[in-house]
Structures are given as structure tokens and as C-alpha cells.
Amino acid sequence: MTISKYHSTVLMPRIEKPYPFILDFLSKRFPSIDRETWEARILAGKVLTEQGDPIGLTTPYTPLTRLHYFREVAREPSIPFTEKILFCNADLLVACKPHFLPVIPGGPYVNECLLNRLKKKTGNETLSPINRIDRETAGLVLFSTNPKTRGRYQELFMNHRVEKTYRAVTRYSGEPGEKDWTVENRIIQGDPWFRMQVSPGQPNAVSKISMVKTRGEKALFKISLVTGKKHQLRLHLSGLGFPILNDRVYPKLLEEKKLDFTDPLQLLAEKISFKDPLSDRKMSFSSDRHLSWQD
Known part of the structure; x- marks a missing residue:
């Protein structure tokens, strides 16, 4: 236990x-x-x-x-990969997490999550995530280190004043005819509950997507998120006909299998930029993690 x-x-x-x-x-x-x-x-x-x-x-x-x-x-999986702290001051912590590690406790994960690892590492039990990314996704996550200023950073995301850039490697079956897309649609909870779906109605999810290059049956994409809905990029790329490599949820839900660390989802929250609401300085952070794309 x-x-x-x-x-x-x-x-x-x-x-x-x-x-x-x-x-x-x-x-x-x-x-x-x-x-x-x-x-x-x-x-x-x-x-x-x-x-x-x-x-x-x-x-x-x-x-x-x-x-x-x-x-x-009853039994918690052990995640054999390490997070990195890229920045930390009295109000903000920026971390880069590996694939497979959840941001917060959930399902079978209790202590094996980014939040609790960072609490133990920093000794700061008031840490709270300002943004989140999927367990399967690697990359940048911001944390508030000070409850008194937490709301100022949360407002950045609520008011879309944060630039978020992702990289993804997808399956590729031939010349798409286009290289750039802006996808706008409405994403709601699907069935089963952990899966999201596109629904008619007022758009609440916007992604700016560019194909960087292709090689064989793979394509490399750069994506700028305007919004941050759960599984947004996975749905948007899949909807364009480019499912992310090793995605077992989209476009089709695959059978559950034993946790396999050899096939991480090829999605990386690579860069995040914003004007700090306290210092008014431009802040920018980048991940040094890599996807399965070799030049």
C-alpha cells in the first residue's frame, strides 16, 4: 500500500x-x-x-x-525518469518533466508525480501547478511557490497571455498539400471519461500548426497553442490526419497494456514565454528534451 x-x-x-x-x-x-x-x-x-x-x-x-x-x-508504478528545475524564485518555479510522469496525483500515481517530487525536492509544501500537461507528454510546467502571488500567474493563462510552443512527431502517409493550419473547434469530455471529443458549438480550442519537415513515414510539427484544453493537440493533429506517434488514445482507443517505457508519446511542451506580472520582465524557458527525430 x-x-x-x-x-x-x-x-x-x-x-x-x-x-x-x-x-x-x-x-x-x-x-x-x-x-x-x-x-x-x-x-x-x-x-x-x-x-x-x-x-x-x-x-x-x-x-x-x-x-x-x-x-x-495498492501498488504504485515507479517512473524511472527525472524532472529538471529550470528556474525558481520566491514566486515561481519552472520545471521540465519527462514522459510518463503525471503532474499531479491521479489514478495509480500518488507520490510518483511531478508536484510531490518537487515538494520533496524543494521543501515547499505550498507548491501548486499553474498549468498542466498530460502524463504522456514531456516538457515545461509552471508552479506557484507563493500562495499570495499565485493568482497573478494564473491570470496569465486565463487571459491567454502566455506563448506555448510544442513539437510533435506524427505518422505521415504522403504529401498533404498544405504546411500550415489554424484549427478552431469545440472540445468536450468524451466517452470513456478520459477521452475528449470535438463537438458542435462555440470554439474553445485553437491551435496554430506548422509542418516543419518530413522523412519517410514521419512528419515533424511545430504547434503554437492559443488555448489549452485537455488533449487539444492530440485531437487537432489526429483530426488533420497526422496522429502523434505512440498515441494509444487518438484517433482510436487502443487496448490497455502494461506500462512500456520504450514507446513514449512523441509530444513535447518545448517552450513557454510570458511577461512576468510581478517584475514586468519578459520570461522565456525552453526544454532540452528530444523527440524521436534525428537529423
Whole structure:
């Protein structure tokens, strides 16, 4: 059994009365964890209030307050690759993560995630990711190191004031007739829940895509993200007919297989640039990781 060294947090949302028991709320909020497991955690004092006090089975549901809990998994995979810290000051940390490492805890990953590795490495338990990339994607992730200034950096992403550049290696079957595309569409949650899909309606995902070069059955792409929806690039490239190498989710969901570190998704969050909201200085960071493209 692996238990997280750091607590996770869930907000009890504002809902109409009658309020549910907290046990019912947690069971519905996290359907992959059965009710009996949540009951055992509560009875063992493993679910806490914001003040750090253990709750009981009869603790009342209180809207807009938070509960803390410690994630547990029976067996956690070990990710044998190391992240790099590229920059760190009193307000911001910039890290470059390897393929296969999730940014935050999720599924079978508790301590093997970028957030908890960085907390351990820096000793800063208030670290919080400002942006996220897929577990399968390598590259740059920004973290707030100071809760007091966190909102200033989050606003950069909310207001699209960050330049994000990706590289991808895709399958290639012949001359496309075009080299540059701007893809705009609406991305929503698909089925199963971890898969996204394109839907009619107001666009919420925009990518500027350029084919850099081709070689045999491969193509190298440079992509600028205007927005940052989950799996956006994977969907957009696949939709153009260029599925990313080693993508088991798009365009077709492949059968689950044992974790194989020899076939990483060929997608890299390569560069990120922005004007620092505190210093007003231009900041730019680049990854030195590489994809399976050799000149």
C-alpha cells in the first residue's frame, strides 16, 4: 500500500438542501473508490477538515469548505525518469518533466508525480501547478511557490497571455498539400471519461500548426497553442490526419497494456514565454528534451 505524503483537497460545493452525508458526497465525487473504503478512511481519521481535524461519519456537510484526504493505492508504478528545475524564485518555479510522469496525483500515481517530487525536492509544501500537461507528454510546467502571488500567474493563462510552443512527431502517409493550419473547434469530455471529443458549438480550442519537415513515414510539427484544453493537440493533429506517434488514445482507443517505457508519446511542451506580472520582465524557458527525430 502506498499512501501520499501530502494531502489532496476536495471542495464541498454549494448545493440545495437537504445536504448529503459527507460519506455519500465522497462516494459520488470519487466513484472509483467504493463507499466502504471511504467509510474506513473516515473511521481511521484519514479525512480532515480545513483546520486539520478528523471528521466523523456524522460530521455535517458544509458547502464551500474543503476536506483534506491522503490518497492511497495498492501498488504504485515507479517512473524511472527525472524532472529538471529550470528556474525558481520566491514566486515561481519552472520545471521540465519527462514522459510518463503525471503532474499531479491521479489514478495509480500518488507520490510518483511531478508536484510531490518537487515538494520533496524543494521543501515547499505550498507548491501548486499553474498549468498542466498530460502524463504522456514531456516538457515545461509552471508552479506557484507563493500562495499570495499565485493568482497573478494564473491570470496569465486565463487571459491567454502566455506563448506555448510544442513539437510533435506524427505518422505521415504522403504529401498533404498544405504546411500550415489554424484549427478552431469545440472540445468536450468524451466517452470513456478520459477521452475528449470535438463537438458542435462555440470554439474553445485553437491551435496554430506548422509542418516543419518530413522523412519517410514521419512528419515533424511545430504547434503554437492559443488555448489549452485537455488533449487539444492530440485531437487537432489526429483530426488533420497526422496522429502523434505512440498515441494509444487518438484517433482510436487502443487496448490497455502494461506500462512500456520504450514507446513514449512523441509530444513535447518545448517552450513557454510570458511577461512576468510581478517584475514586468519578459520570461522565456525552453526544454532540452528530444523527440524521436534525428537529423
